Amino acid sequence: MSISRRKFLGWMSAAGTGALLPKHLGAATTVDFSGYPDSMGVLHDIVRCIGCRRCEAACNAVNELPAPAEPFDDLKVLERKRRSSAGVYTVVNRYGAPPTADSAPLSGASPAYVKKQCNHCLEPACASACFVKAFTKTPEGAVIYDAKVCVGCRYCMIACPFEIPAYEYDNPLTPEVTKCTMCHPRIVEGLLPGCVEACPTEALIYGKREDLLAMARRRIGKHPDQYVEHIYGEREMGGTNWLYLAGEPFENLGLRTDLGTTSAPKLTSGALGAVPIVVGLWPVLLTGVYAMNKRKEKLAAEAQAAAVAAAESAAAQTLTEAKEKAAADQKAALEKLKGEHEKAVAEAVEKAVSDALAEAAAKADSPADAADGDGDATPDGETGAAPDVKPTSDEEDA
Amino acid sequence: MSEMVHPEDNKRFSRFNIVAGAIVVMGLILTVLRFTKGLGPVSNLSDYNPWGIWIGFDLLVGVALAAGGYVTSAAVYLFGMKRYHAAVRPAILTGFLGYALVVLALHYDVGRPWRLPYPFIVQPGTTSLLFEVGACVALYLTVLFIEFSPAPMEWLGLKKARAIVVKLTILLTIFGVVLSTLHQSSLGALFLIAPSKLHPLWYSSYLPVYFFITSVIAGLSMVIFESTLSHQYFAHKMDAEHLAEKDTLPLGFGKAAAFVLAGYFMIKVVGIAADNNWHYLATGYGAWFLVELLGFVALPAFLYAVGVREKNVRLIRWTAGLTVLGVVVNRFNVSMVAFNYHLPAADRYFPSWMEIGISVFIVTIGIIAYRFIVTRMPILYAHPDYDAH
Numbered sequence: 003m004s005i006s007r008r009k010f011l012g013w014m015s016a017a018g019t020g021a022l023l024p025k026h027l028g029a030a031t032t033v034d035f036s037g038y039p040d041s042m043g044v045l046h047d048i049v050r051c052i053g054c055r056r057c058e059a060a061c062n063a064v065n066e067l068p069a070p071a072e073p074f075d076d077l078k079v080l081e082r083k084r085r086s087s088a089g090v091y092t093v094v095n096r097y098g099a100p101p102t103a104d105s106a107p108l109s110g111a112s113p114a115y116v117k118k119q120c121n122h123c124l125e126p127a128c129a130s131a132c133f134v135k136a137f138t139k140t141p142e143g144a145v146i147y148d149a150k151v152c153v154g155c156r157y158c159m160i161a162c163p164f165e166i167p168a169y170e171y172d173n174p175l176t177p178e179v180t181k182c183t184m185c186h187p188r189i190v191e192g193l194l195p196g197c198v199e200a201c202p203t204e205a206l207i208y209g210k211r212e213d214l215l216a217m218a219r220r221r222i223g224k225h226p227d228q229y230v231e232h233i234y235g236e237r238e239m240g241g242t243n244w245l246y247l248a249g250e251p252f253e254n255l256g257l258r259t260d261l262g263t264t265s266a267p268k269l270t271s272g273a274l275g276a277v278p279i280v281v282g283l284w285p286v287l288l289t290g291v292y293a294m295n296k297r298k299e300k301l302a303a304e305a306q307a308a309a310v311a312a313a314e315s316a317a318a319q320t321l322t323e324a325k326e327k328a329a330a331d332q333k334a335a336l337e338k339l340k341g342e343h344e345k346a347v348a349e350a351v352e353k354a355v356s357d358a359l360a361e362a363a364a365k366a367d368s369p370a371d372a373a374d375g376d377g378d379a380t381p382d383g384e385t386g387a388a389p390d391v392k393p394t395s396d397e398e399d400a
Numbered sequence: 401m402s403e404m405v406h407p408e409d410n411k412r413f414s415r416f417n418i419v420a421g422a423i424v425v426m427g428l429i430l431t432v433l434r435f436t437k438g439l440g441p442v443s444n445l446s447d448y449n450p451w452g453i454w455i456g457f458d459l460l461v462g463v464a465l466a467a468g469g470y471v472t473s474a475a476v477y478l479f480g481m482k483r484y485h486a487a488v489r490p491a492i493l494t495g496f497l498g499y500a501l502v503v504l505a506l507h508y509d510v511g512r513p514w515r516l517p518y519p520f521i522v523q524p525g526t527t528s529l530l531f532e533v534g535a536c537v538a539l540y541l542t543v544l545f546i547e548f549s550p551a552p553m554e555w556l557g558l559k560k561a562r563a564i565v566v567k568l569t570i571l572l573t574i575f576g577v578v579l580s581t582l583h584q585s586s587l588g589a590l591f592l593i594a595p596s597k598l599h600p601l602w603y604s605s606y607l608p609v610y611f612f613i614t615s616v617i618a619g620l621s622m623v624i625f626e627s628t629l630s631h632q633y634f635a636h637k638m639d640a641e642h643l644a645e646k647d648t649l650p651l652g653f654g655k656a657a658a659f660v661l662a663g664y665f666m667i668k669v670v671g672i673a674a675d676n677n678w679h680y681l682a683t684g685y686g687a688w689f690l691v692e693l694l695g696f697v698a699l700p701a702f703l704y705a706v707g708v709r710e711k712n713v714r715l716i717r718w719t720a721g722l723t724v725l726g727v728v729v730n731r732f733n734v735s736m737v738a739f740n741y742h743l744p745a746a747d748r749y750f751p752s753w754m755e756i757g758i759s760v761f762i763v764t765i766g767i768i769a770y771r772f773i774v775t776r777m778p779i780l781y782a783h784p785d786y787d788a789h
């Protein structure tokens with residue numbers, strides 16, 4: 003009446019092979035990519051940043067972005083935490099109490115200002131997640147976006163661990179993802195990124211990533227009292243081209259330190275590696291299961307035939323009785339069988355006999371076969387002459 | 401049989417027509433708003449919360465609950481459970497409608513829906529799990545359409561075409577199971593890329609496995625659930641085979657669901673142990689996690705088992721409802737409740753009434769289409785011309 007335990011377990015193990023095996027199969031379908039060696043980056047020395055927002059203004063200008071709600075010299079916006087948003091590639095946030103008249107930059111009493119923008123990951127989550135490859139990691143280091151193919155699924159925004167890409171939700175027809183480009187168009191022209199050029203305190207330094215890392219290490223080594231010993235972006239999520247130095251733990255500065263060092267593509271490579279396994283194994287397994295059940299049905303049909311032959315000799319006595327039985331409500335037969343898992347052989351044969359006789363006697367009389375069997379001994383009419391033909395099950399047997 | 405109209409059904413359906421009509425009108429207005437004003441004005445989606453209920457409900461729940469199609473056809477055609485044959489057509493129909501509505505809902509959600517084919521015709525992003533989801537859903541929708549096509553063909557009298565399709569049954573079923581395994585699990589794998597955003601109790605490298613297994617659970621339970629509703633509202637459309645299934649189907653599918661739920665419960669516990677997440681259970685999220693695990697996994701597993709043992713079909717039907725609700729809760733948790741758990745409350749997502757309105761609208765379209773089809777095509781009964789063979 004229901005799935006036998008053995009069948010269920012077989013089924014589950016078949017499912018398990020498909021779903022679990024590939025977990026160990028690594029990056030079968032993902033490109034193993036660990037960044038361009040000579041790529042460029044920016045080092046943001048938070049200790050030097052004075053929160054003047056000139057980088058924001060420069061970014062807005064060089065990228066020809068829409069005018070902001072509040073002017074860039076309005077420092078009151080620092081009172082709340084902001085993030086990149088549609089048409090705003092970068093924001094500066096303040097951490098700690100606002101400065102008082104006597105607190106000067108670098109005095110240790112001042113708050114910290116942190117510039118936020120795309121970190122241009124070595125192995126970007128956004129690029130790995132995009133199903134139209136709208137993001138490209140350029141050899142120069144920038145991660146750039148191509149609005150011409152973007153569908154607007156916003157999976158890149160789900161994927162980015164730094165919560166950078168923003169979406170033009172208010173644009174009904176041509177909405178785009180917006181994010182910092184590291185000023186890639188300027189870089190290829192030999193210019194500095196707009197924000198770097200505008201920074202009055204050299205809190206932003208543009209250079210080769212390797213050189214920036216060396217510079218950052220030197221600074222930490224020279225001023226261990228001013229810097230924490232951590233270059234943010236060296237390893238986070240597999241490393242980024244935008245790097246940070248700070249005077250206090252990064253988790254106090256809105257930069258998560260619990261991201262780990264595993265790059266985004268590696269997080270999904272196991273699941274992607276599963277695809278060829280499922281595609282390869284499932285059809286084989288399922289065809290096997292199908293063939294097994296088919297054979298079981300065939301054996302059942304043969305058993306039925308044998309039972310019919312054996313019963314024929316005794317048919318004369320039982321024919322009348324059998325006819326009455328067959329005419330009885332189908333539901334009665336169903337009730338009788340309900341829940342019965344392993345039927346006694348004798349009972350099965352008796353049922354088969356009565357069914358077969360009923361068929362012989364009143365062919366095509368009963369549309370549904372109550373004793374439709376599976377796993378139990380009752381054979382059913384998979385013999386071609388069966389009356390329980392349904393629109394889709396018989397032809398494939400032919 | 402198909403021509404009979406029951407008077408009390410007429411009354412009931414006219415009430416249905418009024419409610420459905422109102423929802424459709426609202427849906428059409430919201431549709432116009434969505435495509436003229438953009439996503440912003442109709443939704444509460446934000447830069448922190450790019451996915452809302454159109455993904456969490458319409459995509460994730462929709463695909464999971466439409467799993468009845470592949471689960472039933474695999475059980476009947478591949479695993480030899482022929483006695484549930486009558487359940488295949490309604491399950492394939494709801495599967496097909498479910499997937500069609502998922503694709504429809506995506507047109508509301510993505511920014512430029514007319515570009516939805518781009519990943520396949522312009523530039524495939526094969527490193528993306530979403531690409532896998534998209535490819536499999538597109539292919540599977542086609543498979544479901546072909547699997548479903550014999551019904552309209554019988555209705556329209558296209559005997560030759562029908563004969564060809566019916567010959568493909570086994571092939572289509574295997575293809576459907578492969579595609580379903582892939583995309584059901586990939587929907588869970590979508591979140592693998594964001595370990596820092598999804599609460600550790602829900603984030604697990606087993607996410608794809610969890611999603612696949614829950615899709616089987618959802619499929620089994622939905623078939624029971626739907627058959628309950630069909631027996632209530634469309635009994636006059638049914639032939640003897642369907643009517644006879646009224647009690648046998650819940651028993652068989654309920655038993656299977658009890659086993660799968662029990663297995664799922666165990667691997668969920670293994671998942672917590674593997675990541676050593678026990679200490680999170682003492683937090684608020686932990687309490688909610690336990691509600692999901694105990695109330696919507698362990699409890700239905702137990703109730704199914706009791707229902708099957710005592711042949712209590714009523715209990716099984718109610719349990720099916722509870723289980724379906726549990727799958728909804730799970731998908732909501734992964735995509736919304738436990739997603740962005742690290743953000744302050746002000747940056748969290750709650751759907752706007754218009755987002756909910758569009759989701760309701762889409763579900764309503766599905767019910768209308770289902771009703772249209774089962775009252776005309778041979779879904780709940782075998783077509784007389786194809787019956788005796």
Ligand code: SF4
Nearest residue numbers: 120121123127128162
């Ligand atoms: S920070 Fe985010 S948007 Fe920028 S490259 Fe990395 S993943 Fe992409």
Ligand code: SF4
Nearest residue numbers: 132152153155156158
């Ligand atoms: S929103 Fe655009 S860029 Fe982002 S993942 Fe989707 S298609 Fe790619």
Ligand code: SF4
Nearest residue numbers: 061182184185195197
């Ligand atoms: S690199 Fe260019 S785009 Fe990025 S924040 Fe600086 S100015 Fe803006």
